[in-house]
Amino acid sequence: MPDSLAELRECHDCGLFHRVGPIETGSVARCLRCNAVLLRARHDPFDRPLALALSALALFAVAIFMPFMSLNIGGQQVAASLFTGPERMEQQGLWQLALLVTVTTLVAPMLKLLATVYVLVGVRQRQPPAHLRVIFRWIEHLTPWSMIEVYLLGVFVAYTKLVDMAQVHVGIALFAFGGVMLAMTAADAALDPEAIWRKIDRRDRRSAPETGTTSITNAVGCHCCGLVSRLDGHAPACCPRCGSTLHARKPNSIARTWALLLAAAILYVPANLYPVMTVISLGKGTPDTILSGVEELAHAGMWPLALLVFFASVTVPMLKLIGLIVMLVATGMGSRRRLRDRTVLYRIVEFVGRWSMIDVFMISILVGLVQLGNLATIEPGIGAVSFASVVILTMLAAESFDPRLMWDAAEAAGGSES
Ligand SMILES: [Zn+2]
Ligand SMILES: [Zn+2]
Numbered sequence: 001m002p003d004s005l006a007e008l009r010e011c012h013d014c015g016l017f018h019r020v021g022p023i024e025t026g027s028v029a030r031c032l033r034c035n036a037v038l039l040r041a042r043h044d045p046f047d048r049p050l051a052l053a054l055s056a057l058a059l060f061a062v063a064i065f066m067p068f069m070s071l072n073i074g075g076q077q078v079a080a081s082l083f084t085g086p087e088r089m090e091q092q093g094l095w096q097l098a099l100l101v102t103v104t105t106l107v108a109p110m111l112k113l114l115a116t117v118y119v120l121v122g123v124r125q126r127q128p129p130a131h132l133r134v135i136f137r138w139i140e141h142l143t144p145w146s147m148i149e150v151y152l153l154g155v156f157v158a159y160t161k162l163v164d165m166a167q168v169h170v171g172i173a174l175f176a177f178g179g180v181m182l183a184m185t186a187a188d189a190a191l192d193p194e195a196i197w198r199k200i201d202r203r204d205r206r207s208a209p210e211t212g213t214t215s216i217t218n219a220v221g222c223h224c225c226g227l228v229s230r231l232d233g234h235a236p237a238c239c240p241r242c243g244s245t246l247h248a249r250k251p252n253s254i255a256r257t258w259a260l261l262l263a264a265a266i267l268y269v270p271a272n273l274y275p276v277m278t279v280i281s282l283g284k285g286t287p288d289t290i291l292s293g294v295e296e297l298a299h300a301g302m303w304p305l306a307l308l309v310f311f312a313s314v315t316v317p318m319l320k321l322i323g324l325i326v327m328l329v330a331t332g333m334g335s336r337r338r339l340r341d342r343t344v345l346y347r348i349v350e351f352v353g354r355w356s357m358i359d360v361f362m363i364s365i366l367v368g369l370v371q372l373g374n375l376a377t378i379e380p381g382i383g384a385v386s387f388a389s390v391v392i393l394t395m396l397a398a399e400s401f402d403p404r405l406m407w408d409a410a411e412a413a414g415g416s417e418s
């Protein structure tokens with residue numbers, strides 16, 4: 001092999017370069033320093049994800065056109081589809097929430113599925129078209145914003161809240177949506193990005209032949225497709241395989257993360273002070289904040305659910321804020337302590353972020369279903385907008401933080417003992 005960089009792989013969590021040869025299907029290559037997954041080879045990387053993504057699309061169509069849930073109180077009936085919640089929020093002037101719910105539950109997952117099918121079909125051609133790489137890159141960007149599994153948990157919380165006061169009927173769309181979630185998760189698990197990139201890459205193989213020594217000076221791992229190339233000169237370079245801009249580290253990572261965290265911390269106050277929704281029953285309105293919603297669940301004896309909502313809406317945003325501040329400060333000080341633990345903390349913060357949306361989704365469902373005039377109506381509150389902003393800002397903050405900077409800082413301070 002004349003290509004000295006082809007087998008190199010940069011760990012996206014600690015920045016260590018590894019030489020990873022072809023690995024057996026079904027096995028995983030991990031970072032020797034921080035245990036992050038470097039490469040995972042799937043059994044059937046082209047057919048299985050395609051079949052699963054196609055089934056998810058078919059179920060999605062059912063979920064969109066069929067009734068989702070209906071409610072019956074004292075002879076009055078309301079039926080809701082997937083669109084009812086966002087529509088009502090928009091009517092109440094909270095278009096930001098309406099947009100967020102529509103994007104995370106409909107637009108992003110749908111686009112992601114369509115793009116996945118498109119790429120997996122395109123890759124079967126002998127000469128995959130060049131624009132496939134742009135579309136495959138999109139999938140990476142859409143993934144964090146596709147939140148069907150969180151939405152379904154929100155539906156579950158809303159259902160348990162409603163089932164006491166009314167007759168709730170679950171529609172076909174809800175089961176179909178559950179199916180979409182399962183098929184999408186399975187498709188994600190079956191997808192092998194490295195195998196797909198290699199297929200898309202075939203046409204430009206002859207460009208950028210790497211010869212000579214295997215030194216990693218100026219070597220940079222692409223943050224999108226993982227290909228390692230050499231950065232020469234000062235002009236911004238693009239990855240020869242996927243076309244993303246190459247950076248040794250995420251640009252302005254520390255300043256950007258601080259700014260996003262600060263904004264999130266400020267909005268955390270109104271998110272907890274203002275009502276996220278108001279329950280109007282027999283002409284009397286009771287405003288609900290995040291915490292009073294949890295209290296209510298606890299009073300009704302639904303302890304597991306109260307704990308779940310408390311964890312998702314109170315603990316997780318706090319964990320993200322405090323966790324990221326700890327990582328930023330430790331990086332600034334060049335700390336060498338608990339590097340591996342901090343890297344694990346980063347992975348947790350990145351993973352749990354989306355689950356805070358449970359409350360937002362629950363509100364969207366309650367608002368869409370409970371609209372029986374004076375008898376019972378639920379209106380969204382301004383607190384929900386602040387709360388959703390906190391979730392989004394902390395997700396962006398976690399995304400802009402580069403965990404490799406913690407290892408760099410420790411190395412600069414003299415060694416990276418953990
Ligand atoms: Zn690592
Ligand atoms: Zn790339």
